[in-house]
Amino acid sequence: MECISVFDMLKIGVGPSSSHTLGPWRAAERWIKELKTSKKFDKVEQVKVDLYGSLSLTGKGHATDYAILLGLSGADPELIPVDTIDIIIASIKNTGTILFNNEKPLPFDVSKQIIFNRKFLPFHANGMSFSALINGRYYKSTFYSIGGGFVVKEERTNHKKNFEIKCSFPYPIDKGNELLKFCHDLNLPISGVVLENEKSIYSEEHIDTELKRIWDTMLECMYVGCHTEGNLPGGLNVKRRAHDMHERLKGNVPYTNPVEWLFSIRNTEVKFRQILKWVSCFALAVNEVNASLGRVVTAPTNGSAGVIPAVLMYYLVIENHDGNFEDIKRFLLVAGEIGSIFKKGATISAAMGGCQAEIGVSSAMAAGALCELSGGTPEQVLVAAEIAMEHHLGLTCDPIGGLVQIPCIERNAMGAIKAINACELALDSDPNHMKVPLDKVVNTMWETAKDMNTKYKETSEGGLAVGVHLSDC
Secondary structure, three states: OOOOOHHHHOEEEEOOOHHHHHHHHHHHHHHHHHHHHOOOHHHOOEEEEEEEEHHHHOOOOOOHHHHHHHHHOOOOOOOOOHHHHHHHHHHHHHHOEEEEOOOEEEEOOHHHHEEEOOOOOOOOOEEEEEEEEEOOEEEEEEEEEOOOOOEEEOOHHHHHHHOOOOOOOOOOOOOHHHHHHHHHHHOOOHHHHHHHHHHOOOOHHHHHHHHHHHHHHHHHHHHHHHOOOOEOOOOOOOEOOHHHHHHHHOOOOOOOOHHHHHHHHHOOOOOHHHHHHHHHHHHHHHHHHHHOOOEEEEOOOOOOOOHHHHHHHHHHHHHOOOOOHHHHHHHHHHHHHHHHHHHHHOOOOHHHHOHHHOHHHHHHHHHHHHHHHOOOOHHHHHHHHHHHHHOOOOOOEOOHHHOOOOOHHHHHHHHHHHHHHHHHHHHOOOHHHOOOOHHHHHHHHHHHHHHOOHHHEOOOOOOHHHHOOHHHO
16 A cells, blocks of 8 residues: 655645656656666766657646756755746756756756657656766666656556555555545544544654645745736746736735735635635636746646645635634645545546546545535545546646646636535535445546547647647737
């Protein structure tokens, strides 16, 4: 049984894509560690990277090449000042040199040493190979970015072992019905069971510190998105909308930072129609930051990073003005566990399952988490997650121009609204009378993913990506 922590599901990183940006970035870091462990690093004369499948087909729009360069340079996606990214990339391109792991200068021609191969490797749609030239011979290592920033090695046996490691959690969970059993046996809500598992790895002080850091990153991301004007990079000239929406909604309560901003919204009179606009504004803000290589929280992916913060913000500024860190903690714990159930039973990779694996999963995570905070039973929490996913089944991933912009940004707003609606439906439902359990919809999502045509899985070879041409934009 695979143990997945909430901190595996909610990672801090740089946009625009967890599988195409954060994953390759982390793969580059892992490769460097391999070279150091095998005592090859100091002997490297040159490096090159081959990208395959979806990483190749939409890699330019997803900044995969940037991620590779930053990873090879030794930058940390959690800590790098995002305003230095363009400077680092420009330096490599202009000088023809990369400072390998920030230690060893190597010649590097970006146009020749990052190779976009259109073919797919058999193991996963997001494949990449790193090669190091040492004494006239290339040493190659292949990785796969399997969604949400998770990276595995090429060897099938190693990948299989990754899922056969005996779980160290005291309450190991693969499926929703197992989670419910632990809730009943321990007389705990879902967040309580998840917390007990996390405490088997980390101190509660560490858990609180890291969850607060995750929330602070989400809050700052929404704040930045709501206060930034202009067009998004990449060539589509998509206008940022969160800023203007926010200006029309915010009122006149003064603030100077993200925390004051949150409380200023709480003090703003919100009419019924404005609730939808606020939620959409929060979601758009996050994914506009994501699309511009800003810092976001992968939740469970970068392409779906806006859903969970938007729904949590909705709870704090609309539903419960007395909401505090304990509420935030419970929300993130529940969301992380629901996401892990989908990852174990299906996929969170759009390159494997389409957008149902990203927006669908994030909407299910947010719906379940909101349901617990709203007084739902563990059974109702899973009903909320099931409803949210049920109404995203079959959603394709077809980004125009390979950019995480159209339709990705708006889909986050739609996913957030659906999550809130799913929560309300679950709270008014008797779980004993519901016909579709969460575990069935997880399995159905995976079967749907396997049946889905490859062109609708983050290749930009189908759907809107071919129905709307760049010249139309």
